[in-house]
Amino acid sequence: MSSAAVRRGTLALTVAMMLAPAMAAAATKTDAEAAIAAARKAEAAAGVLQNQWLPTEAALKMAAKALAAGKYDAAVATAKRAHALAELSIQQAREQDKLWHNEVVR
Amino acid sequence: MFHSRLRAAALLAGMLGAMVLAQAPARAAPAPNPEADRLAFQAYFRKNYPAVKNSDWGNGPYALNAGMRKQWEAIMQFPPYEFALAAGEKEFNRKFANGRSYADCFPNKGIGIRQNYPYFDTKTGEVVTLGIAINRCRVANGEKPLGYKKGLLAAIETYMAHTSRGKPFDIKVPNDPRALAAYEAGKKFFYSRRGQLNFSCASCHVQKAGHRLRGDILAPALGIMAAFPIYRSKWGEMGTIQWRFVGCNKQVRSVPFKPQSKIYRDLEYFLSYMSNGVPITGPGARP
Numbered sequence: 001m002s003s004a005a006v007r008r009g010t011l012a013l014t015v016a017m018m019l020a021p022a023m024a025a026a027a028t029k030t031d032a033e034a035a036i037a038a039a040r041k042a043e044a045a046a047g048v049l050q051n052q053w054l055p056t057e058a059a060l061k062m063a064a065k066a067l068a069a070g071k072y073d074a075a076v077a078t079a080k081r082a083h084a085l086a087e088l089s090i091q092q093a094r095e096q097d098k099l100w101h102n103e104v105v106r
Numbered sequence: 107m108f109h110s111r112l113r114a115a116a117l118l119a120g121m122l123g124a125m126v127l128a129q130a131p132a133r134a135a136p137a138p139n140p141e142a143d144r145l146a147f148q149a150y151f152r153k154n155y156p157a158v159k160n161s162d163w164g165n166g167p168y169a170l171n172a173g174m175r176k177q178w179e180a181i182m183q184f185p186p187y188e189f190a191l192a193a194g195e196k197e198f199n200r201k202f203a204n205g206r207s208y209a210d211c212f213p214n215k216g217i218g219i220r221q222n223y224p225y226f227d228t229k230t231g232e233v234v235t236l237g238i239a240i241n242r243c244r245v246a247n248g249e250k251p252l253g254y255k256k257g258l259l260a261a262i263e264t265y266m267a268h269t270s271r272g273k274p275f276d277i278k279v280p281n282d283p284r285a286l287a288a289y290e291a292g293k294k295f296f297y298s299r300r301g302q303l304n305f306s307c308a309s310c311h312v313q314k315a316g317h318r319l320r321g322d323i324l325a326p327a328l329g330i331m332a333a334f335p336i337y338r339s340k341w342g343e344m345g346t347i348q349w350r351f352v353g354c355n356k357q358v359r360s361v362p363f364k365p366q367s368k369i370y371r372d373l374e375y376f377l378s379y380m381s382n383g384v385p386i387t388g389p390g391a392r393p
Contacts, residue, residue, distance in 0.1 A: 053301055054360065088302075093300075098132035100294055100297040101132055101135055101297075103297040103299075103309075104293070105147045
């Protein structure tokens with residue numbers, strides 16, 4: 001392979017690497033709204049179990065702020081984080097519903 | 107920056123998930139027996155801290171750490187709660203517009219009764235804390251209710267606690283399914299891990315009582331209610347136990363409940379019952 005071909009290949013790869021994240025993260029407003037709605041639903045379920053977490057609330061606020069600012073990629077990513085945290089708080093509440101007995105002083 | 111935070115959050119979330127899943131299998135739930143619980147609870151603390159006298163459990167971390175106790179004794183030369191005590195006494199003795207006063211709302215005219223709160227009201231089927239009773243008294247006499255965390259309500263509690271110093275906690279859990287349910291709800295809350303940090307109240311105040319958490323010494327759960335309300339240096343003013351519950355929940359990254367919400371009243375009921383026999387030391391002072 002010639003050095004010119006290597007240079008051309010390297011340039012193409014570099015450009016592709018630069019563009020790839022932007023192309024992959026091109027979320028729309030609808031995507032962001034859907035992600036936030038899903039996260040809010042999970043957080044509401046955690047509320048029913050009386051076990052919401054502060055970082056979930058903070059992430060939801062950040063996601064809504066990003067949505068309002070038109071930063072849809074950030075809104076989706078933050079909403080997904082909020083959703084994951086809400087699911088963990090639900091898991092914690094369900095497990096502690098049984099496991100708390102293990103901590104009782106006897 | 108954002109993505110590194112996201113990765114850190116995902117890692118933490120994953121670790122927590124593994125931690126939650128890795129816990130031991132659950133024990134079967136025994137039938138409610140508050141007195142057996144109290145005896146076991148107190149025996150745990152007395153066994154682990156045999157040098158602490160019964161009268162000292164209400165002094166919290168100062169009962170367990172000599173260095174902190176010296177600092178506290180120096181602070182108590184000029185107790186930081188004295189302004190609140192004076193304000194609380196003045197308010198307690200003020201006549202309402204209808205000519206009545208707080209004294210008309212409480213047994214023994216409100217003097218020396220703090221050790222009996224919270225109690226379970228069999229008429230309404232709910233736990234009544236001292237804060238709730240004070241506000242009910244106000245509303246019944248045409249006054250506006252007060253906020254439950256600090257300010258005038260904390261000052262009134264300061265005065266009422268001061269008149270009760272030395273009187274041992276004497277909380278009753280009547281043989282009523284609703285009272286037992288409230289007690290059990292408070293107990294469950296106390297022992298349940300919550301928040302992103304996956305801590306229960308017991309994680310700090312039973313399992314790690316007397317240990318350091320950064321610059322602080324963790325107070326033992328036994329007697330923890332006896333000093334309230336407290337002047338907390340961090341707050342720079344008097345505050346109620348309900349305010350402290352809010353703060354504790356926030357510290358483990360859990361969304362707190364409203365002061366005097368049912369769950370916090372049940373928690374106060376359980377914790378106070380666990381301290382039956384421990385004398386009131388409030389108003390207190392804490393870092």
